Amino acid sequence: MYIDTHLHTIFSADGRATIDEYAEKCPSLGLSALCFTEHADMTAYSDPKSNSHDLFERGYAKFDGFREKYKDTVVLYRGVELGEPCHLPDVTNEFLRTHEFDFILCSLHELKGERDFYHTNYRGTDPVPHLDRYFDELIQVTEWNGFDSLAHITYPLRYILGREGIPLDLTRWSNSIDDVFRILIKNDKSLEVNASGLRMSYYNRTDPHLEMISRYFELGGRRVTLGSDAHEAWMLGTGLKDTAKKLRDIGFAEVTYYVKRRPVAIPIDEYIGE
Ligand SMILES: [Zn+2]
Ligand SMILES: [Zn+2]
Secondary structure, X not given: OOEEEEEOXXXXXXXXXXXXXXXXXXXXXXXXXXXXXXXXXXXXXXXXXXXXXXXXXHHHHHHHHHHHHOOOOOEEEEEEEEEOOXXXXXXXXXXXHOOXXXXXXXXXXXXXXOOEHHHOOOOOXXXXXXXXXXXXXXXXXXXXXXXXXXXXXXXXXHHHHHHOOOOOOHHHHHHXXXXXXXXXXXXXXXXXXXXXXXXXXXXXXOEOOHHHHHHHHHOOOOOEEEEOOEOOHHHOOOOHHHHHHHHHHHXXXXXXXXXXXXXXXXXXXXXXXX
C-alpha cells in the first residue's frame, strides 16, 4: 500500500492539476490510493469576495464521480486541508457539520489578521516576534484537536529560513514544538511529514525537519502521515519513499492514513515497497 495524503487540484486556488491527471499517473508510480486535501482556509472560505468557497464546493460536489470513475485504478479519499480553524470558530463548526471527510489535515498558513507566510516578505525586519506568535497559535490549534493530522508545522521556516535566507536559532521554539508533539501524542493524532520542501532548492528539507521528527519519536510519537503537497501533476508522490526510509531509520514502523476519520496503519516496509 502506497498513498499520497496531501494533494491539491484545480479545486484549490493555487492548484494546477486535475484529479484525472493525478489518477492517470498512479499505475506507473505504484500508488494504490490518493487523498485529496483541497484548501479550505476558514478566513478565505467565509469571505464573499474570495472564490475559495465556490471552488471548494464545486470540487466537493464532483468528488464522488471521480471516485467512481477511477475505482478500478486507484482508491480516492476525500480529505481537506483545513486552514486556521481557530480564527473563526463558528465558520469552522458549520463547515465541519455540513461536510464529510475521510481525512482532516489541519494547517496554519497565516496568523490572525496577517497574510499567508508565503506572501510575507521578512527582509529587513525581525521575524522572531512573528514566529513567537506562530508557535503560540500552533499550540492553540493543536489543543483544539478537531483534525486527524497536523500539517507542515515548520511552514513559515520554508520562507524565512529558506527563501529569504534569514538565519534563526530554532532552539528558541524547542519547548513550543515539544508542547505541540506532546498534545498530538496525548490525543492520538498524527504529525504530517510534508515532503514539499524537498522540491524547493533553497530549502531541501522535510517539514518538519528530520531532527524534529526524531524528537517527536523520542517523546513517544508513532503516528505520521506522509504527503507531497503536490499542486501540479509532476509533483505527485515526490520525495515520499525517500522520506519514509528516513523515518524508518529514526525507528518508525508505520505510516498512517485515514478512512472516514479513522486511522489505518501501513507497515513502513510495505509503504516503501522493499
Ligand atoms: Zn498548506
Ligand atoms: Zn497543501
